[in-house]
Amino acid sequence: MPPLGPRRQPSRRGSMADVPDDLLDQIKELEKIFSLEKDKLIQVTDHFVKELDKGLSVEGGSIPMNPTWVMGFPDGNETGTFLALDMGGTNLRVCEVILLEEKGEYDIIQSKYRMPSELRTGESDELWEYIADCIQQFIEYHHEVENLAELDTIPIGFTFSFPATQEYIDHGVLQRWTKGFDIKGVEGQDVVPLFEAALAKRKLPVKLSALINDTTGTLIASAYTDSSMKIGCIFGTGCNAAYMENCGSVPKITDYNLPPDMPIAINCEYGAFDNENVVLPRTKYDVIIDNDSPRPGQQAFEKMIAGLYLGEIFRLVLVDIHDNKNCNFFSGQDISKLRDAYTLDASFLSDIENDPFENLQETGDIFKQELGITAQKPELELIRRLAELIGTRAARLSACGPAAICKKKNITTCHVGADGSVFNKYPHFKARGAVALREILGWEKGQKDMVNIVSAEDGSGVGAALIAALTIKRVKEGNLAGIKNAERQA
Ligand code: GLC
Numbered sequence: 001m002p003p004l005g006p007r008r009q010p011s012r013r014g015s016m017a018d019v020p021d022d023l024l025d026q027i028k029e030l031e032k033i034f035s036l037e038k039d040k041l042i043q044v045t046d047h048f049v050k051e052l053d054k055g056l057s058v059e060g061g062s063i064p065m066n067p068t069w070v071m072g073f074p075d076g077n078e079t080g081t082f083l084a085l086d087m088g089g090t091n092l093r094v095c096e097v098i099l100l101e102e103k104g105e106y107d108i109i110q111s112k113y114r115m116p117s118e119l120r121t122g123e124s125d126e127l128w129e130y131i132a133d134c135i136q137q138f139i140e141y142h143h144e145v146e147n148l149a150e151l152d153t154i155p156i157g158f159t160f161s162f163p164a165t166q167e168y169i170d171h172g173v174l175q176r177w178t179k180g181f182d183i184k185g186v187e188g189q190d191v192v193p194l195f196e197a198a199l200a201k202r203k204l205p206v207k208l209s210a211l212i213n214d215t216t217g218t219l220i221a222s223a224y225t226d227s228s229m230k231i232g233c234i235f236g237t238g239c240n241a242a243y244m245e246n247c248g249s250v251p252k253i254t255d256y257n258l259p260p261d262m263p264i265a266i267n268c269e270y271g272a273f274d275n276e277n278v279v280l281p282r283t284k285y286d287v288i289i290d291n292d293s294p295r296p297g298q299q300a301f302e303k304m305i306a307g308l309y310l311g312e313i314f315r316l317v318l319v320d321i322h323d324n325k326n327c328n329f330f331s332g333q334d335i336s337k338l339r340d341a342y343t344l345d346a347s348f349l350s351d352i353e354n355d356p357f358e359n360l361q362e363t364g365d366i367f368k369q370e371l372g373i374t375a376q377k378p379e380l381e382l383i384r385r386l387a388e389l390i391g392t393r394a395a396r397l398s399a400c401g402p403a404a405i406c407k408k409k410n411i412t413t414c415h416v417g418a419d420g421s422v423f424n425k426y427p428h429f430k431a432r433g434a435v436a437l438r439e440i441l442g443w444e445k446g447q448k449d450m451v452n453i454v455s456a457e458d459g460s461g462v463g464a465a466l467i468a469a470l471t472i473k474r475v476k477e478g479n480l481a482g483i484k485n486a487e488r489q490a
Contacts, residue, residue, distance in 0.1 A: 237307050247264050392432050417456030
């Protein structure tokens with residue numbers, strides 16, 4: 001192995017010295033289009049606040065602001081055994097959660113199943129069959145019984161991380177697929193009967209208690225252990241948040257005549273923020289991502305910041321610079337692999353940003369291994385800067401969501417529980433987001449962070465179980481608001 005050179009210093013100003021003018025011009029242009037100053041972040045956030053309000057109104061707006069029928073937080077005394085199914089992005093996960101007698105304690109066992117990528121764009125039946133198969137495998141593996149009929153029926157909380165209109169907690173009409181999913185015949189349908197039919201076919205001893213969103217699960221699971229938790233966020237394959245509203249502040253549910261001070265969790269679905277293209281500084285690459293996606297015009301905010309798209313934005317820029325006749329970039333190299341859409345994911349960018357070496361050796365290695373491209377040092381400098389710009393834009397824009405909820409609700413201090421691959425794994429994402437929050441919310445220099453985005457508890461496992469438990473408890477207490485099948489829940 002050749003020597004790797006000294007470890008890279010955080011400041012890389014000197015490193016551009018050898019970069020020729022054509023590439024330097026490109027870097028300057030990229031800095032211009034991908035950077036977001038404080039004023040822009042504030043402008044985005046202020047528009048966001050208005051759009052959150054619009055989503056709660058009777059007329060509605062492009063942010064769905066879906067009432068979830070999760071009516072308040074757990075008090076730590078919930079007990080029982082629950083299944084949780086998590087379908088949201090890359091994997092499918094089945095958990096069994098036992099909420100214990102000791103306040104706030106639980107045990108969990110879980111299995112992950114890879115979600116074959118063909119399923120994301122396949123047929124509806126295949127999806128539900130696959131899900132039911134995974135649940136069956138899980139039960140057979142963890143409960144060694146000859147006959148599934150011997151088991152008591154177990155309530156399940158189903159984390160379905162897509163926008164769904166819920167008139168009840170045990171019901172949910174898919175508004176539209178997001179995150180690249182495009183399964184025919186499901187949009188506009190209640191997914192609960194589709195799910196239940198597949199369970200019934202296998203005679204599985206499982207009954208659905210609640211259909212939930214990952215953000216709502218995150219909010220509830222995190223608030224279970226930390227009472228200052230006011231928002232649950234996902235920064236992963238997609239991006240979104242949930243928070244508690246008072247029923248009286250949600251004009252679109254006025255007809256339900258609920259007590260105005262009764263809490264209800266709202267799944268914002270704010271990946272759809274600015275679909276109208278009013279305020280977000282979209283680049284030509286964002287426009288291409290949108291046009292080539294299964295749902296153009298939808299999820300404008302999400303497409304600029306979520307894990308599914310970061311690698312693709314990066315790829316589009318590199319191909320564009322290569323094809324620019326005025327630039328010498330990957331000249332004479334075969335870039336056919338780089339021309340494949342969605343060939344790079346966010347972990348590719350993470351690896352580049354994590355490269356600790358001054359000579360960007362690791363970045364060079366992954367370009368060679370993954371794409372068959374030998375990148376020269378000046379090209380590696382551009383690549384590294386581009387990854388930083390895309391990662392920083394994502395983190396800074398991401399902060400506008402929780403900031404807008406805080407502004408809207410006049411929350412001056414709280415914890416925000418966050419989960420998802422980008423939050424947990426992308427280098428510097430947390431620190432960059434925290435800086436942006438400080439700029440948007442205008443804390444004094446030296447003042448400690450008033451709103452902290454921290455790692456969440458397991459929302460689609462423990463959160464889903466807690467919501468199932470809360471729903472069953474409500475049935476027992478006769479608080480049936482937003483529960484369709486109370487008999488089955490009892
Ligand atoms: C997408 C989904 C949303 C989910 C988010 C994070 O935005 O529409 O329901 O919460 O991804 O998984």
